[in-house]
Structure formats: C-alpha cells, structure tokens
Amino acid sequence: MATLLTLRPFAVLHRIAAVAAVSITLAYASLVNAQPLKVAIVMAGNITDHSFNQSGYEGVMQAGKALDIEVAYSEKVPQPDQAQALSDYARRGYDIVIGHGGEFQDAVDRVARRNANTQFLIVNGTKSGGNVSTLAFDMKDMGYVIGYIGGKSSQTGVGGFIGAQKIKAYTDLNDGFVEGFTAARPDGKVLSAWTNDWDDLAKGKEAALNLIDQQADALFPTMDNAVLGSLQAIREKNKQGFGIYYDALQDWPDNLLQSAVLDMRGALLAILTQAQKAPLAGKTYVYGFETPAAFRLGSYGKGVSEQTKTEVAALIEEIKQRNAAAAQP
Numbered sequence: 042m043a044t045l046l047t048l049r050p051f052a053v054l055h056r057i058a059a060v061a062a063v064s065i066t067l068a069y070a071s072l073v074n075a076q077p078l079k080v081a082i083v084m085a086g087n088i089t090d091h092s093f094n095q096s097g098y099e100g101v102m103q104a105g106k107a108l109d110i111e112v113a114y115s116e117k118v119p120q121p122d123q124a125q126a127l128s129d130y131a132r133r134g135y136d137i138v139i140g141h142g143g144e145f146q147d148a149v150d151r152v153a154r155r156n157a158n159t160q161f162l163i164v165n166g167t168k169s170g171g172n173v174s175t176l177a178f179d180m181k182d183m184g185y186v187i188g189y190i191g192g193k194s195s196q197t198g199v200g201g202f203i204g205a206q207k208i209k210a211y212t213d214l215n216d217g218f219v220e221g222f223t224a225a226r227p228d229g230k231v232l233s234a235w236t237n238d239w240d241d242l243a244k245g246k247e248a249a250l251n252l253i254d255q256q257a258d259a260l261f262p263t264m265d266n267a268v269l270g271s272l273q274a275i276r277e278k279n280k281q282g283f284g285i286y287y288d289a290l291q292d293w294p295d296n297l298l299q300s301a302v303l304d305m306r307g308a309l310l311a312i313l314t315q316a317q318k319a320p321l322a323g324k325t326y327v328y329g330f331e332t333p334a335a336f337r338l339g340s341y342g343k344g345v346s347e348q349t350k351t352e353v354a355a356l357i358e359e360i361k362q363r364n365a366a367a368a369q370p
C-alpha cells in the first residue's frame with residue numbers, strides 16, 4: 042500500500058481538516074472492502090500532451106495498479122459535453138468521478154446535485170462541499186519560486202508568463218511569478234499573456250514570440266499541449282524558459298532554467314489511497330513544498346547560478362516553515 046502523503050487544506054482559514062462522520066466512514070469502509078473502488082477521470086485535453094492531461098491520466102493509471110482499483114478515463118471532452126461525461130460515469134456506478142481541471146467546476150456542481158451517492162473530485166477546483174472535493178496545488182508558492190529563479194537569471198530584466206484561461210489556479214500562479222520575479226529583480230517587470238486556448242501549439246508559440254519581441258527572456262508557459270509551442274519559440278530565439286507538470290529539462294536541455302513539477306501521479310495516488318479507507322471529506326486538499334511526491338522543483342538548467350540555487354533552497358525552507366506554522370490550530 043502506498044504511503045499516504047500529509048494533505049494540507051486550502052488557505053490559512055481551512056488548514057484544519059474536516060472529519061467524516063463515523064457511521065458514514067464505517068459503511069464506506071465496508072463497501073470498499075467488499076469490492077474494488079471504481080474511479081473515472083474526465084479530461085478536456087489529450088493524454089499525450091506532455092502536460093496537465095497526461096499527468097492526470099498517468100496518475101489515475103498508476104493509482105489503479107498500486108491500489109488494485111478499477112479505473113476509466115475520457116479524453117478530449119469539450120466543455121459543452123463535460124456534464125454528460127461526468128453523469129455517464131456516475132450512472133454506471135463509479136464511486137469517484139474526477140473532473141480534471143478548474144473548468145469542470147460548474148459541470149461537477151450540476152451533476153453532483155443529481156448524484157448524491159457519487160463522490161466528485163475537481164483538480165484545481167475552487168469550491169467544495171457535500172459530495173464534491175477539490176485537489177489543488179499551492180500555485181502562488183510555486184509561481185513565486187519559479188519567478189524568483191527567473192528574476193535572478195534574466196539578462197533583460199523582463200519575465201514572461203503565458204496562461205490559457207484566467208481561472209484561479211493560474212491567476213495565482215501568475216501572481217506568484219510576478220511577485221517572485223520582482224523580489225529577485227526589483228527593477229524588473231513581468232509581461233503576462235492569456236491565449237484562451239490550452240492546446241493550440243500555434244497560439245502558444247505566437248504568445249511566446251510576442252513576449253520575446255518585448256524583451257522577455259525568462260518565460261513561463263503554463264497551458265497544456267500549447268506549452269510545446271511556447272517552448273519551441275523559446276528554443277528558436279535562444280531564450281530561457283520553464284517547464285511545468287514534469288521535469289522537462291531532458292527534453293529542452295539548452296533552454297530551461299527549471300520546471301514546476303506539479304506531480305499529479307503523487308497527488309492522485311495519495312488522495313485515492315485515502316478514499317479507499319474513508320469517503321473524501323467534501324473539502325479542498327492542497328499540496329505544497331512539504332509534500333514533495335506531489336509538488337517540487339525539477340532539475341536546474343545551466344543558466345542558473347550556484348548562488349541562486351542556494352537562495353532558492355533557503356526560500357523553499359522558509360515557505361515550508363511558514364505553512365507549517367499556519368497549519369497549527
């Protein structure tokens with residue numbers, strides 16, 4: 042059985058975990074002991090995007106093998122069809138149905154009201170309660186650290202952030218990146234671009250080229266498949282960038298400073314391990330630097346100085362201590 046990670050509830054006001062009622066927990070434990078847990082994940086993108094959707098798919102598949110649970114998935118589900126896909130899995134008796142991305146919030150809220158016996162989990166969701174839980178990362182903390190590395194490593198003093206849609210997880214990531222960059226480079230600035238598309242490589246590349254034309258030389262693309270287009274532009278223009286979701290240095294060895302490893306495999310394995318024992322608590326579970334199996338930096342590129350690496354290590358320890366203090370009752 043996988044080791045359960047320590048989960049940290051969302052924000053300072055929600056640091057104390059809610060506890061499920063004992064009677065519900067015992068009934069649920071009896072049920073999952075009688076038959077394997079059934080888990081389905083619905084994704085807007087494709088499972089080979091080397092980004093957000095692939096990490097979610099791999100997370101569920103890994104949990105299926107490690108925990109001996111039944112898993113299923115649907116990929117490339119457009120927003121108008123998401124409620125139907127979620128409902129189909131609930132009707133077919135899946136115990137937990139995952140909406141993979143904050144854009145699933147409205148669809149899950151609607152479907153959950155009609156399927157009270159199904160647990161729903163939204164990755165990067167913004168609202169939880171009842172039979173809806175959310176899984177999130179400390180995006181602002183990660184953005185700050187990545188931005189700090191960018192500010193210390195930039196030659197021009199101009200950073201670039203590229204996002205798809207302005208949903209909370211990614212506006213938090215942008216805000217953190219801006220704060221970290223300017224903390225490291227007080228005379229610097231960050232230019233932000235939003236493409237309104239997660240997967241279009243051409244739009245990702247165009248956004249990066251536009252920022253590079255405005256002197257940005259440390260860019261953080263944060264979409265799904267479209268990240269590849271941005272990184273292609275960064276490589277063509279010989280600038281520096283950041284990976285996201287996995288340690289991308291091996292794929293872009295000459296043009297990455299670091300990667301924000303938001304490891305969906307570790308996060309989903311942890312939360313589904315918990316779900317085998319008791320129902321999810323209808324709250325938000327947040328992963329940060331204190332849970333490195335799910336949330337960590339990747340490998341440093343050659344453009345990052347040893348001094349910067351030392352400063353970043355100290356910064357991460359400071360963040361962990363702050364979060365630990367905030368979690369105290």
